[in-house]
Amino acid sequence: MKKLVVLVVVLLVSACGVKPTGVVPAGPAPTLRNPGSSGRGTDVTLYFVIDGRLAPVTRATGSTVGVENALSTLLAGPTTDEARDGYVTDLPVRSGPIILSPGPPAAITFSFPLKPITDVGINQLVCTAFAALAAQSSYAIDGTISLSGTDVQLPYQTCQAF
Amino acid sequence: MVEDDAAVREGLQLALRRQGHVVHTAESGERGIEVLVHQHPDIVVLDLMLPGMDGFETCRRMRVSGPIPIIMLTARSDDFDVVAGLEAGADDYVAKPVEPRVLDARIRAVLRRAVSERPAGGQPEPQERHGDLVIDRAGLEVTKGGAPVSLTPTELKLLLELSRTPGQVFSRQQILAAVWDHDYLGDSRLVDACVQRLRAKIEDVPAKPEHVQTVRGFGYRFGRS
Amino acid sequence: MIRQVRSWLAGLRPRLVAAFAVIMILGATAAAGASYVSARTAILTGIQDQTMLKLRDQIVAYLPTVSLPPSQATLDAFATALKPSGALVVYHDLHSSSGMTVDEVPAELHQTVASSTNIQFQRVDNQGFPMFFVGIPVQTGSGTTSGIEVYAKASLDQQQAAIDDLARQAWLVSALALPFAVGVALLAARQVLRPVRALNTAADQLGRGRLDVRLRVKGSDELAQLVTTFNHTAAELQRTVGTLRAMEADARRFVADVSHELRTPLAAMNAVTDVLDEDAGQLPADTAVAARLVSAETKRLTRLVQDLIEISRFDAGRAELRREELDVAAAVSDSIAARGWEPGSEDSGLVSDLPPRITAALDRRRLDIVVANLVGNALRHGAPPVEVVLRAERGEVVLTVTDHGPGIPVEVLPRVFDRFAKADTARARSEGSGLGLSIARENARLHGGDIVAANTGTGARFELRLPREALFGEAR
DSSP: OHHHHHHHHHHHHHTSSOOOOOOEEEEEOOEEOSHHHHSOOOEEEEEEEETTEEEEEEEEOSSOOOHHHHHHHHHTOOOHHHHHTTOBOSSOOOOSOOEEEOOSSEEEEOSSOSTTSOHHHHHHHHHHHHHHHHHTTSSOSSSOEEEEOSSOEEEEEOOOOO | OBOSOHHHHHHHHHHHHHTTOOOOOBSSHHHHHHHHHHHOOSOEEEESOOSSSOHHHHHHHHHHHOOOOEEEEESSOOHHHHHHHHHTTOSEEEESSOOHHHHHHHHHHHHHHHHHTOSOOSSOOOOEEETTEEEETTTTEEEETTEEOOOOHHHHHHHHHHHHSTTOEEEHHHHIIIIIOOOTTOOHHHHHHHHHHHHHHHOSSTTSOSSEEEETTTEEEESOO | OHHHHHHHHTSHHHHHHHHHHHHHHHHHHHHHHHHHHHHHHHHHHHHHHHHHHHHHHHHHHHGGGOOSSOOHHHHHHHHHHTGGGTOEEEETTEEEESSSOGGGSOHHHHHHHHTOSEEEEEEEEETTEEEEEEEEEEEETTSSEEEEEEEEEEEOHHHHHHHHHHHHHHHHHHHHHHHHHHHHHHHHHHHHHHHHHHHHHHHHHHHTTOTTOOOOOOSSSHHHHHHHHHHHHHHHHHHHHHHHHHHHHHHHHHHHHHHHHHHHHHHHHHHHHHHHHHHGGGSOHHHHHHHHHHHHHHHHHHHHHHHHHHHHHHHTTOOOOOOEEEEHHHHHHHHHHHTTOOTTOTTTTEEEEOOSOOEEEEOHHHHHHHHHHHHHHHHHHSOSOEEEEEEEETTEEEEEEEOOSSOOOTTTGGGTTSTTOOSOSSSOSOSSOSOHHHHHHHHHHHTTOEEEEEEOSSSEEEEEEEESSOOTTOOO
């Protein structure tokens, strides 16, 4: 009886409030895959939008993809399979030459106006550009790039990962 | 003496004879009455436990034949027997086993009652009149409405003692000492039983006595205070 | 009062109530506690998972733009990118933050994350405020640590408040269960205790001699079995006691019958003892001795039989009390004088203090028996002076008889009033019948009084107490 009471009291007291814990593992860590570290430069990472947030999509390509090609691919929009998985783009479908002038900071010039493009769309462009730069393991050092359109120049852009 | 047990009868007879009494014995009540008729004893000593006619019935029949004094022998001093014996008319009782000395003393006391007042004192006292009751102390006669009342010596002595000082209250112990010559341990039921018998003879309505009155808690008195 | 409370607490009812209350509260607490625990887990898991998943998703999203080894600028960009989580990005000695500082990270977490390829989290108590820290290492494609670690924290204050609310509710539910539990317990206790109380009453009556008490058997539970057993026991007891009483009555009746049967031959013998005594002088010497012996023993035997008859009359309940108003001092004096004892005289050894005018309604003959027995006993067994003192005390008359002898042996004292209890076992045959004190006490009790015996240190004292008036309800 006495033991039971003690047990109950201990349980009641210990169950109260938020108790500190030790270090608890919770699933595998995210993996950094880019040519710089893995030695495989045949993937291209494109940023689309899913559920309102930016999400990277990796496409396997036969060869190394440059920033210009990556951005062109991005502007082409998600594939049918990607669209079926819920990926959309906030960018208008555009084509035309994209010129990269390696910096630092790197500057990218588009042949269409940037103003009509939403912040999310700009972010898609910036992140995809960063990913492509990172894949070449040479350009992403300072963390900013500038974007130029036919109407406006957007300096010091960073990839906002949300 | 009426006693069914031969040994007791013989022993008591021997003891009483040595005290100077002349003893006739009977072994049953019927025989006792016969002896009573033929021998005219002064007193009867009667055992209560008798075969055939028992002591109570014998006592009653002897009472009818005359005012003979009777002393009961109660084999058991059980209260019921004592009361029944006294109601049957016994003057006194002695519980068995009997001390011959005690029996002798009782016998003599009863006989004194019967004898002592008999010789007329000499001085002719006037007859006392209490209502329709007339007591003649000299002649030891009591008449009620002119008719003589037959009293046993004990009843007569009781009446004389009480009526000597009308209105005075006597305790039962006083009455026992005066009438029965009993010591301090006398049985007050003797008095009560005798008073009952006396009332039956001299009162108009024994349940509402005028002459012998009960004083609750104390005793008796004669007449009104 | 305190003792009453204590005895009540020691009873079955409070134990039942307590047991019920404890069980009810345990049940309520367990239920409330279980829901509390699961709710708490849900709340904490919600915020923790949200924090972790959000940060991981952000990292996963951003990682493609990061190349190894990162420069401070890369870390700064990374941290900026993770600004919504206020995260801290660490790469070996380099670090950059959009919220928390590197010092805030718990050392244990930091160590674990540095050598791990798993997401780790830890809750810590920060001066009373619970904090949630998550550390996410970045692993390389080959499954080794990259050296990049991201940390974020979240305050659990709101969660703590919500959980405290839950706890309060759980306690409240438990507390509300208490009066209910006590009520139910009292009800149940009464159900159980009613037959127990009935049994107790019945057993009490049985103990007081009411052997015909029985209980009605209700139901077939353990209590009913107990009642059945009780009834059987009572019936058996009644039967046994009845048998014993019958046997005892038989034995007493036998003594009474024997005594009565002895009386007639004794009456005959007693009638002639005087003759033997008187004529003994004229008999040859041997015959005279024999005659005196027979005479003396006959008288003794007569006394014994008379006492036996007296006792058996008490046993049969046929002893009759005839009270009359009397002066107790005079009655006591008469008793003493009648035995030939003379108070005050040198050789009698008897001193009396009998103040007059103490009256009482007593049975004269029975008082005489008591006085004769007590005084005779003192004169026989004690040593002079024997003091006889009469006093009136409220509703009682008290007569003490004190001697200055050796007193009553302690082993005899408790049963000095028993029949044939002899103080001096060596002297097996005393003058008394051995029944004198028994008869004296029976007589005293018949009056509603009693006699007690005690040793004064210089002798024995017997104290007779008799009520002065007839007791209420006494048969006259």
